[in-house]
Amino acid sequence: MTEEITETVSKPNPSQSEGGKTPFGELRKRYERVLPHVRRALFDVTDPKERKIKRNAAFIAADSLRTEVDSIIEDAKIDSLTRLNNLATFKQIYEHEVASAKKTGEGLVLLFVDLNKFKDINTALGHEGANRLLAEFGGMLGSKIRPTDTAARIEESDEETNGQAARYGGDEFVILLSGADKETIEKLFNRINLSLAMLPSQQVLQGKGISLTISMGASAVDLDNPSQSFDDADHAMYEAKKQSKLAGDTNSLSIFEKNNP
DSSP, X not given: OHHHHHHHHSOOOGGGGSTTOXXXXXHHXXXXXXXXXXXXXXXXXXXXXXXXXXXXXXXXXXXHHHHHXXXXXHHXXXXXXXXXXXXXXXHHHHHHHHHHHHHHOOOEEEEEEEEXXXXXXXXXXXXXXXXXXXXXXXXXXXXXXXXXXXXXXXXXXXXXXXXXXXXXXXXXXXEEEESOOXXXXXXXXHHHHHHHTTSHHHHHHHHTTXXXXXXXXXXXXXXXSTTHHHHHHHHHHHHHHHHHHHTTSOOEEEEOOTTOO
């Protein structure tokens, strides 16, 4: 048993990345993370046998704890209901992307998405059912946003758009797109509209004579005043809600223009 543990926690070698095992790079990172904890555990331990046993135990305990802590940290970055980024994480991403865009000159677009008549939906489905709908919508929205691809791949895919999505709060969501133009915004809007009909909760709602629709507001991010862009996108979203209401609660999109009064 001791020999087996020793092999598991000793300094990794490249052969450990073969045969479907944990990649060597990840093993090395884990080894380096827990090494300081192991050294503290072995302080003043001189007996070779005791030192070997404590070393193995310390590696296992420290690595397990670190994995658990990493998981807690990751969970703190996302919205527990929708599994999208939470607002705090989104704002960090936003600041990073703005700083990057200032260097590259690549444009950013901020979008606000609101679920229309959500109070009526909450009444029809109940609190638990409404939460289930939010989770379904968040999962669908996340599937349409690809967080790591380059803008050049936006037009290559009919399914995903380059950007980041988050739950802004309640029934509001926010999206940051990089390298996007009006056509890209409209394509994303249309993809979301088509996907709404596929949500299980949408079908339940339609059985009650209600349909889930969205209002989306978009604004180009002002890199010199990025905080103002939240107000601009929010303003566009409320314009979209007005249009939606006038049209009988249909899906609606409004794009903020700088020359708007």
